Amino acid sequence: MIKLDLNGMWRMKSALEEDWIPAQVPGSVASDLLRAGLIPDPYYKEQEYEVFGHFYNDYEYEREFWVEPSLLEAADQLELCCEGLDTIADIHLNGVQLAHTFNMHRTYRFAVDELITPGHNLLHIRFHSPVQYVERKQKELALWAANGDYVVQGFPHLRKAHHMFGWDWGPKLPDSGIWRDIYLAAYEKGRLDDVYLTQKHQESGSVMLDIRVSVEQYGNAPLELITELTAPDGNRLVSDARPIAGGTDHIQLHVDEPELWWPNGLGEQPLYELKLWLRSGSATVDDQVYRVGLRTLTVRNEPDQWGESFEFVINGVSIFAMGANYIPEDNIRDRHSIERTERLIRDCVEAHFNCIRVWGGGFYPDDYFYDLCDQYGLIVWQDHMFACAEYEMNEEFSKEIISEIADNVRRIRHHASLGLWCGNNEMEMAWVDWDFPKREKLKTDYVKQFEIIIPEITKAHDPNTFYWKASPSSGGGFDEPNAYHRGDVHYWEVWHGDKKFTEYRKHYFRFCSEFGFQSFPLLKTVRTFTEPGDRNIFTPVMESHQKNEAGNGKILAGISDNFLNPKDFSSLLYVSQLLQAEAMRYGVEHWRRNRGRCMGSIYWQLNDCWPVASWSSLDYYGRWKALHYSAKRFHAPVLLSAEEEGSQVKLCVTNDTRDQVKGTVVWRLRDGSSAIVQQGSIDMEANPLSAREWVTLDFSDVIVSDKIKRNVYVEYELLVDGAVVSDGYALFVKPKHYQLQQPELHAVVSEEDDCFVIQVQASQLALFVELDFTNIDAIFEDNYFHVSAGEPKQIRVMKANLSKPASLRTLQDELQIRSLFDSYLTL
Numbered sequence: 042m043i044k045l046d047l048n049g050m051w052r053m054k055s056a057l058e059e060d061w062i063p064a065q066v067p068g069s070v071a072s073d074l075l076r077a078g079l080i081p082d083p084y085y086k087e088q089e090y091e092v093f094g095h096f097y098n099d100y101e102y103e104r105e106f107w108v109e110p111s112l113l114e115a116a117d118q119l120e121l122c123c124e125g126l127d128t129i130a131d132i133h134l135n136g137v138q139l140a141h142t143f144n145m146h147r148t149y150r151f152a153v154d155e156l157i158t159p160g161h162n163l164l165h166i167r168f169h170s171p172v173q174y175v176e177r178k179q180k181e182l183a184l185w186a187a188n189g190d191y192v193v194q195g196f197p198h199l200r201k202a203h204h205m206f207g208w209d210w211g212p213k214l215p216d217s218g219i220w221r222d223i224y225l226a227a228y229e230k231g232r233l234d235d236v237y238l239t240q241k242h243q244e245s246g247s248v249m250l251d252i253r254v255s256v257e258q259y260g261n262a263p264l265e266l267i268t269e270l271t272a273p274d275g276n277r278l279v280s281d282a283r284p285i286a287g288g289t290d291h292i293q294l295h296v297d298e299p300e301l302w303w304p305n306g307l308g309e310q311p312l313y314e315l316k317l318w319l320r321s322g323s324a325t326v327d328d329q330v331y332r333v334g335l336r337t338l339t340v341r342n343e344p345d346q347w348g349e350s351f352e353f354v355i356n357g358v359s360i361f362a363m364g365a366n367y368i369p370e371d372n373i374r375d376r377h378s379i380e381r382t383e384r385l386i387r388d389c390v391e392a393h394f395n396c397i398r399v400w401g402g403g404f405y406p407d408d409y410f411y412d413l414c415d416q417y418g419l420i421v422w423q424d425h426m427f428a429c430a431e432y433e434m435n436e437e438f439s440k441e442i443i444s445e446i447a448d449n450v451r452r453i454r455h456h457a458s459l460g461l462w463c464g465n466n467e468m469e470m471a472w473v474d475w476d477f478p479k480r481e482k483l484k485t486d487y488v489k490q491f492e493i494i495i496p497e498i499t500k501a502h503d504p505n506t507f508y509w510k511a512s513p514s515s516g517g518g519f520d521e522p523n524a525y526h527r528g529d530v531h532y533w534e535v536w537h538g539d540k541k542f543t544e545y546r547k548h549y550f551r552f553c554s555e556f557g558f559q560s561f562p563l564l565k566t567v568r569t570f571t572e573p574g575d576r577n578i579f580t581p582v583m584e585s586h587q588k589n590e591a592g593n594g595k596i597l598a599g600i601s602d603n604f605l606n607p608k609d610f611s612s613l614l615y616v617s618q619l620l621q622a623e624a625m626r627y628g629v630e631h632w633r634r635n636r637g638r639c640m641g642s643i644y645w646q647l648n649d650c651w652p653v654a655s656w657s658s659l660d661y662y663g664r665w666k667a668l669h670y671s672a673k674r675f676h677a678p679v680l681l682s683a684e685e686e687g688s689q690v691k692l693c694v695t696n697d698t699r700d701q702v703k704g705t706v707v708w709r710l711r712d713g714s715s716a717i718v719q720q721g722s723i724d725m726e727a728n729p730l731s732a733r734e735w736v737t738l739d740f741s742d743v744i745v746s747d748k749i750k751r752n753v754y755v756e757y758e759l760l761v762d763g764a765v766v767s768d769g770y771a772l773f774v775k776p777k778h779y780q781l782q783q784p785e786l787h788a789v790v791s792e793e794d795d796c797f798v799i800q801v802q803a804s805q806l807a808l809f810v811e812l813d814f815t816n817i818d819a820i821f822e823d824n825y826f827h828v829s830a831g832e833p834k835q836i837r838v839m840k841a842n843l844s845k846p847a848s849l850r851t852l853q854d855e856l857q858i859r860s861l862f863d864s865y866l867t868l
């Protein structure tokens with residue numbers, strides 16, 4: 042195949058204007074208008090609303106391109122390939138209408154042999170306003186969707202990422218454009234039309250890789266197919282060569298001692314390379330490369346003593362899935378990049394994730410997203426792109442979703458990281474539990490869509506990956522979709538239901554695929570969209586960057602329950618993050634202590650698509666909120682956690698590795714000045730993939746008054762081979778009632794080869810010690826940690842984890858340090 046790239050410089054204009062402006066492809070209307078200075082930055086202050094008006098317009102894109110006459114002579118088939126058109130597009134080639142499309146999730150291939158001319162050609166694409174379209178459709182048939190009046194009503198009529206019309210964490214900016222690659226493909230003699238890989242793991246341990254190849258042949262020149270599999274070390278080769286004509290063939294390659302692929306924390310991620318060449322004589326006419334992880338991966342969903350299990354089983358081993366929900370990384374589509382996604386995935390791995398859920402209100406990520414998940418070991422829970430809305434399964438809509446699902450399943454199915462396909466986000470539950478005007482016809486459409494058509498089409502293209510009808514679900518058929526004892530659960534009683542986060546410990550979900558608590562982003566991030574006068578959470582600007590109407594009130598209620606009143610704006614942002622981190626820790630540690638019965642916790646949400654108050658652990662600029670550091674601790678592969686009640690503390694070890702772990706649990710009861718009141722240790726040996734309580738400490742003989750209760754804390758750590766692998770502390774009262782004293786924090790920065798080391802010490806117990814640099818972003822080894830008096834902590838920051846290179850002197854000058862004590866007003 043010869044590819045004529047049509048990415049790069051185009052021109053664009055609003056259909057209302059005469060003058061063209063330069064455009065970048067792949068790209069978006071908002072990006073082009075921004076570059077030309079025709080719209081203000083929609084993320085700044087309240088400018089989102091002004092920019093929204095521009096999406097009532099149509100936009101035209103145009104470019105010329107040159108086609109060599111020799112290319113036309115040689116080609117047997119010429120196609121215009123559009124990997125992403127967002128969304129309602131009229132495509133004209135040399136003045137002739139080629140297509141009218143209205144699905145951003147599809148890959149379009151148009152035969153253009155008849156339309157292309159040797160030399161100059163003109164390609165013109167007009168994008169119609171998505172807002173006008175859904176508003177018109179909504180008048181014909183009103184479809185219900187969540188998130189109320191804030192979102193553009195009618196979005197379920199259009200196959201476009203739902204969140205672009207507004208969400209409870211996202212702006213209302215339904216951008217358009219050529220959002221993925223566009224090119225001309227010229228085929229000569231033949232092409233690899235479809236390749237499907239099946240792994241058969243034999244009893245003996247060997248793997249038979251079945252490669253089903255469909256070839257399209259043009260003319261009758263003999264074709265040969267060469268297949269080669271290279272081992273992860275680049276050496277071992279298994280290969281096959283055979284003559285092939287049009288049609289389908291199976292090639293089977295045997296791998297005798299396969300290196301198995303494991304998720305992060307459970308083993309390595311070896312990737313084999315599979316190459317296919319279609320040859321005519323000595324010329325390659327088409328080729329494909331796949332990176333293949335050898336593993337078996339499914340979901341066990343079977344009745345058991347607690348109800349019905351829901352757990353990922355990888356290479357025969359049931360694992361506890363730990364991770365978060367992923368939303369699109371930016372509302373302005375072309376700000377997505379492999380570099381940005383790689384950083385995000387690395388941040389997940391740093392926080393010991395082994396799983397990530399791609400939530401259904403966005404779009405199917407690019408290939409590089411799945412490549413990175415293969416490479417770093419994250420199991421992908423992949424929703425189909427439907428969320429929180431009802432859909433009408435008319436003929437046109439059904440046809441669209443069938444094509445879209447086939448395109449994406451075929452694109453993604455070979456990835457080792459792909460753990461499951463899921464029909465939609467929250468629609469089965471909505472039909473049962475939520476309050477909206479319910480029409481029988483649309484309820485029947487739900488069943489048709491998610492329980493018949495989508496599973497059928499998904500299975501047809503990917504028979505080997507587990508399909509789950511909805512999230513949450515108990516298996517479909519409107520049978521208690523959000524039941525707590527079977528299937529997966531979205532638990533929103535904490536937050537939307539206003540319950541306290543201590544409620545988490547009352548539940549033993551089988552797999553909690555959503556639960557969350559909001560916080561504000563870092564002050565550095567707030568500064569990017571505010572002026573000083575806006576920096577109060579109830580100003581119009583701050584409220585417009587909080588899309589969950591009741592959100593600020595819920596954060597304040599949570600603070601009043603757990604912390605003292607923060608003294609100023611910056612302290613409020615900081616304390617909101619501590620609250621969020623504590624809430625998530627409280628839930629995840631509990632579910633991990635109950636490993637076996639609970640087998641997954643995927644918190645809501647990993648990231649943001651613009652600067653906003655939200656449930657994320659990484660803010661829009663990728664800055665780690667307190668929650669992300671906390672996740673790094675509560676996801677420790679071998680975790681020591683405490684369950685405190687009254688004056689008792691149970692210490693439990695959860696071992697989510699495949700190794701037997703021998704270690705020592707050490708604990709110390711300290712008073713406010715950190716003097717040790719009692720201490721002890723116990724040797725333990727944790728079985729692989731297990732959770733067990735090792736000791737119950739009873740301090741009722743010491744904690745004899747409220748005064749003492751407010752003055753003591755227990756510190757615990759798990760030592761393996763002399764190193765601390767997990768640690769923490771527990772108070773016997775809420776932080777607001779703990780008698781904190783001025784900790785007189787003192788920090789010294791020193792430099793080593795590849796890192797800086799910050800030594801922090803305190804004269805009294807310091808809680809939630811936060812480190813930051815004024816003008817530099819950094820990922821610290823740990824943050825929001827506690828420091829006991831007289832027990833200095835050393836925190837490393839790798840030079841590679843600084844947003845820009847800095848000298849020791851600069852870091853010393855820029856170091857900012859505070860702890861919970863500093864957030865209180867002490868007059």
Ligand code: BMA
Nearest residue numbers: 208209210429466467555645
């Ligand atoms: C879940 C998600 C999202 C939403 C989040 C927070 O239900 O599926 O739709 O953003 O809750 O409300």
